[in-house]
Amino acid sequence: MMSESADAANGPGDTVSTVTLPDRVRLTFDLDVDVCVVGAGLAGVTVALEAARMGASVAVLEGRYVGWNASGHHLGTVMPGYGIPVGDLIARVGFDDARELWSLSNQGADYVRAQAADDIIPGLALTNGALEVSNVDAGDKLISRLQMLGEDFATEVEGWQADRVRVTLRTDRYFHGVHYPRAFQIDGRKYVYGLADLARKAGVRIFEETPVVSIDASGVRKRIVTPQARLRAAHVVLAGNIHLGEASRRLSDTLLPVWRYAAVTAPLGDRLAEIMTFQGSVTDSDGIDHFRIVGGDRLMWSSPETTWAGQPRRRAGAIRRRIRTIFPKLGKVEIADVFSGVIGQTVHGMPQVGQLRPGLWVASGFGRQGLNTSAMAGQLIARSILCGDDRWKLFSPFELVWAGGTTGRVAGYAIGMAERAGSAAAGTLARYRERARGRERTREARLAAANRQAGTRVPQRPPYRAPAPNDSGGTADTSSP
Ligand SMILES: Cc1cc2nc3c(=O)[nH]c(=O)nc-3n(C[C@H](O)[C@H](O)[C@H](O)COP(=O)(O)OP(=O)(O)OC[C@H]3O[C@@H](n4cnc5c(N)ncnc54)[C@H](O)[C@@H]3O)c2cc1C
Structure with a gap:
């Protein structure tokens, strides 16, 4: 041996x-x-x-x-x-x-x-459960997918609301999630x-x-x-x-050869339990990040992909930055190992x-x-x-x-970059909308409180009246036939 x-x-x-x-x-x-x-x-x-x-x-x-x-x-x-x-x-x-x-x-x-x-x-070291988290707020699409997987494809799945995802993973990057309790690592x-x-x-x-x-x-x-x-x-x-x-x-x-890189962090101690309580693996819906806890208090994290071979060690910085983007509260993270493999797509x-x-x-x-x-x-x-x-x-x-040979690899790389940029933009937009909704709710609550204090009634919008079939609503063409 x-x-x-x-x-x-x-x-x-x-x-x-x-x-x-x-x-x-x-x-x-x-x-x-x-x-x-x-x-x-x-x-x-x-x-x-x-x-x-x-x-x-x-x-x-x-x-x-x-x-x-x-x-x-x-x-x-x-x-x-x-x-x-x-x-x-x-x-x-x-x-x-x-x-x-x-x-x-x-x-x-x-x-x-x-x-x-x-x-x-x-x-x-088998652990149970895998969570697929969404980068955008599209919970309505989730319901039909859950129904199809559960009822038609005999796969145990649970839908998690964004609140539950965020209690489990302390980051505002993700919205709802699909939990596969029978998946494992x-x-x-x-x-x-x-x-x-x-x-x-x-x-x-x-x-x-x-x-x-x-x-x-x-x-x-x-x-x-x-x-x-x-x-x-x-x-x-x-x-x-x-x-x-x-x-x-x-x-x-x-x-199409696709090099996928991954890293294992140095021990993170109690910090890790504060930002992540889930012991299974987490993937995002765009296939960008994939991570899980290993060895009790380390993160194993797979992130960038390329269609050209590169030195795994050179990816340490990119993976570290990615971890920081998702979990800023984790603070400084040291990378202990980097590795890679080529998948055939x-x-x-x-x-x-x-x-x-x-x-x-x-x-x-x-x-x-x-x-x-x-x-x-x-x-x-x-x-x-x-x-x-x-x-x-x-x-x-x-x-x-x-x-597609070499051309396919170049195209694959460009498409990958465009998709990642598109996903990042969609995620940013979803988080911006969420913050804007939050600000609006706070503003309304403040206004209501101020009105209560002043003893005035909160002005109510007149109830919405659906236009009758022949009701022009007053703004469109009012000429009768
Ligand atoms: C970073 C990373 C993370 C991943 N995470 C997951 C995950 O969590 N879950 C999951 O399901 N999948 C994951 N994958 C994908 C998974 O690892 C691969 O899909 C799977 O390992 C492919 O197995 P394979 O046997 O087809 O290929 P390979 O592992 O490539 O094995 C093929 C073997 O064939 C040999 N070979 C090739 N040509 C010849 C020849 N002419 N003569 C003799 N030998 C030859 C090669 O040397 C090689 O050892 C991940 C991949 C990577 C890179």
Whole structure:
């Protein structure tokens, strides 16, 4: 056994959790298996584990090491659904298929919860509940969404009024919220290592530092080439996310790489409990901020995104400023760790799950919400390969669409900037309106008090009279026909 290498150590919660990993094994000899999985992130390890549990011989080929990218560097929030609003899902596939897809996403979340039991993957520090808070005052829209999620999509949800949100999070940035009591969070890095451990115990052979350089998927037995050895398999699962590269250029070109940065603060002591009593995670409705308490009195905070790689350390200042903007009462905050991962964003916002040609499968494009969706995809693909489950076809409407290459990245960056600026402006306007309403209420109360003191009656507006159908109201054209 060995401790983590220097680059692996740049992960979330290094300050709050330590992990010991097995020695890395490279593929140096030719091998024949039932299922070859490319990539040992959450998606690859889950499909491998589930296929092995069903009796297949499985090899995972990983170019770096287990959880090297996003899967070892995320915030660990497990939510139902996908990265797109449920209304968009219905618009795309119709109500019935949207419900089935949603139910699959719930099963993905249930899968993670089941693996996170103490006797399966211990020490994941599970906490319950996730709160999605709105940057604007649009509570009326909330009611229909709550009804749809609760009644039609069997998802437990609660609507929180702005007052409750502000008692729980001491900031006036947010208005109402949607609370998902059954959502939860786990130590993300320990989870992916725990899954890999379970997979090894189930018989999966995981080869790290073994990049796949090419795949010939034309025959019944697929040929997979790595720098030192070849592998033959009846099924290949492409779970390499954004880094798949030459192994399947066509597929990697359908993903827009988005670097997401996150930080863990130094201990904040009692100050943190004064500004935040919620132990679950918080996301804003525009997908800008995502944070939660870790290790008792630290904040783990994920904020800026870019479509170009950058040094995580350089983002510390931006994250610190973001925390200060949301929670000015917290005062000065020190950043202890910064980390990042690249997520693969599809053009339609839904993951890529299914069979590309007989025996060639894909599980990628999980975007910002990869925990429940990669668990769902892993189970679905393993069952499809081994039991003929064909529910992956529900994902067929979400085709492989070219993400636009470099132009797409530039456009993605510009759109991201514009959306963030738009959200910030909408938030500022909502808060301005709220303050103006507050000032108006105070002014009216003062006027009423002054009138009471002076013994005068508060002047009442004459009651509103709805105009009769043929009543011109006196200002419009009064000429009769
Ligand atoms: C900062 C941050 C916070 C996040 N927070 C959350 C959260 O709270 N909740 C949530 O649900 N999601 C979250 N996500 C998203 C989630 O982490 C991802 O959606 C998920 O990890 C993607 O998993 P994956 O297996 O598809 O990809 P990856 O983690 O990228 O794994 C793919 C693996 O394939 C390997 N690979 C690629 N090509 C090859 C090749 N040719 N040969 C061999 N190996 C190859 C790579 O080395 C890599 O290890 C977050 C992401 C980030 C970056």
